[in-house]
Amino acid sequence: MMPSARFRSSQILLHLGLALIMPIAISSAIATPTVSQPAATDSRALRVRADIQEADSTTGIVTARGNVRINYPARNMQASAAQAQYFSRERRIVLSGNAYVVQEGNSIRGETITYLIDEGRFIALPEQNQQVESIYLVPESNNASTP
Numbered sequence: 792m793m794p795s796a797r798f799r800s801s802q803i804l805l806h807l808g809l810a811l812i813m814p815i816a817i818s819s820a821i822a823t824p825t826v827s828q829p830a831a832t833d834s835r836a837l838r839v840r841a842d843i844q845e846a847d848s849t850t851g852i853v854t855a856r857g858n859v860r861i862n863y864p865a866r867n868m869q870a871s872a873a874q875a876q877y878f879s880r881e882r883r884i885v886l887s888g889n890a891y892v893v894q895e896g897n898s899i900r901g902e903t904i905t906y907l908i909d910e911g912r913f914i915a916l917p918e919q920n921q922q923v924e925s926i927y928l929v930p931e932s933n934n935a936s937t938p
Contacts, residue, residue, distance in 0.1 A: 835865055836863075836864065836865075837861065837862075837863045837865075837877070838861065838862040838863070839853070839855050839859065839860070839861050839875065839877070840855075840858075840859070840860045840861075841855035841856060841857055841858060841859040841860070841875070842856060842857025842858050843855070843856045843857055844856075850880075851878065851879040851880040852876055852877070852878055852879070853876065853877040853879065854874070854875070854876050855874065855875045855876075855877075856873070856874045857873070857874075858871075858873075859871060859872045859873065859874060859875045859886070861875060861884070861886075866894065866908075866911070867894055867895050868892060868893070868894040868906075869892070869893050869894075870884075870886055870890070870891065870892040870893070870904075870906075871886075871889075871890070871891050872886035872887060872888050872889060872890040872891070872904070873887065873888025873889060873890075874886070874887045874888050875887075882907070882908040882909050883905060883906060883907050883908060884905070884906040884908065885903065885904075885905050885906075886903065886904045886905075886906070887902065887903045887904075888902070889902070890902065890903060890904040890915075892904055892906070892913060895928075896928045897925070897926065897927045897928055898925065898926045899913055899915050899923065899924070899925045899926075900915075900923065900924045900925075901915035901916055901917050901923035901924070902916055902917055902918040902921070903915070903916045904916075
């Protein structure tokens with residue numbers, strides 16, 4: 792008699808545990824919208840990670856604030872800043888607050904960096920009384936003599 796009593800009490804605990812867990816699983820499934828999202832491997836995807844993000848469908852501006860990290864594989868670009876704004880209609884990204892961009896090994900750092908997507912051009916501005924910094928990888932020419 793004793794073994795079956797143990798079995799029943801463990802079965803009851805198992806069901807009770809599932810009963811406590813199920814509402815959480817169901818509520819999280821309900822809270823998550825089922826929207827078709829671009830695959831993370833899609834080269835067109837511009838991935839933005841930040842503490843806070845806001846999107847305004849009226850203006851087409853997406854703002855990310857706090858520990859912003861951007862990955863844009865189509866342009867082989869990674870960036871970080873305190874804030875980033877993506878102006879979808881103008882197709883430009885404005886990074887501000889200790890902005891740093893790396894693209895194909897080249898890097899640029901400034902207080903504000905604007906990236907004009909269609910032109911593939913960066914415009915960097917420094918803090919007051921400071922300078923911007925860029926590091927470029929210069930390929931060796933074919934005619935360079937080797938030491």
